[in-house]
Amino acid sequence: MQRIEFQKALYALQQEILKMGGLVEENIARSIDALAKQDLDLADKVFEVEEAIDRLEMQVEETCLRLIATQQPVAEDLRKISAAFKIITDLERMGDYSVDIAKVAKRIGKEPLIKPLIDLPRMALLAQKMVKNALDAYVSEDQELAASVGQADDEVDSLHNQVFRELLVLMMENPRTITQATYLLFVSRSLERIADHATNISERVIYLVSGQRIDLNV
């Protein structure tokens, strides 16, 4: 009976994490949309959703602690909860990076973009998918899916390097682009970091399932 209770509680915990992950995914997409479409209301919406993400993080944290205190799980069950505890930290950081991107959208405002944004939205799409897959891998304890997140990370890294080089060239050719270009550099970096955090989650899933500490982030 207690076992069934615990399984139910764990299921509820995972649903909370998926909900948090859903909001984070949405906010990544929203922040890049706000930037690419220069939609400042959408940027404000990012700040709003961020508050909901932060509240969910605290809620999941309390749930973890309550579960540990009341159910006193050991071994695998305890590892699952400690994974949850770490995963929400990664999700919350991704949320912060989306806020950074939305802040850039607000700063650039309505001034003409120095280049059409193509690679940044692609990076954002990849990053979103990484978050989704990493969380699906956590819930289903799917090691292969977790490993695939590491592969997507390589793609994001190479897009980041490409964007970085392009923006440097643009700045050198036309110093008037410098301020905006540095903002876009930060956006690219934020997306690259979001992808890193998704990779962290995958590594944790692999640790949870196999006991192996691996580094997908190389």
Place this chain on the structure above:
Amino acid sequence: MQRIEFQKALYALQQEILKMGGLVEENIARSIDALAKQDLDLADKVFEVEEAIDRLEMQVEETCLRLIATQQPVAEDLRKISAAFKIITDLERMGDYSVDIAKVAKRIGKEPLIKPLIDLPRMALLAQKMVKNALDAYVSEDQELAASVGQADDEVDSLHNQVFRELLVLMMENPRTITQATYLLFVSRSLERIADHATNISERVIYLVSGQRIDLNV
């Protein structure tokens, strides 16, 4: 008796965290030193120490889990361990940022610096002190000390804004400085982020001591 056992174990846990924090502090200083003095061997040392930091993180994590499993702490004791669990994540991130700074030192290599580095080392010194105070506040459960970390964060933020503006001006005046200036922008951002993570730790200490969730990072 069990209570004394737990207190001993908690003390050992805190010592491990302080050791990890010490390495993180050192590595912040080392990375900025490597950059300012263009000492590439010192930059390599940062990568080496980072590995030790990562190992310590895992060790503390295992200690937390073992403590929870064997001592089954509740209430305040459980909160202390969960704080430890989160604090080491912040420390590990700070370690990552030091590595980022060391990578910039390697990239810039021996090419002449575009400006003498004054504010960046000042930011690094402030950030180090914030890490130290945040961890001291954790161990001694000193709410006032924790709050002071938030004040230092404002100072780091304002230095970051200043560095940002200076570097933009430099790039506009002389496009040949652009590549290095963007690297230095990232360093400034990394230091600002290290300070944010120290602030996170302080907020967690305040939560631990008072039960209040506050946002020092505004």
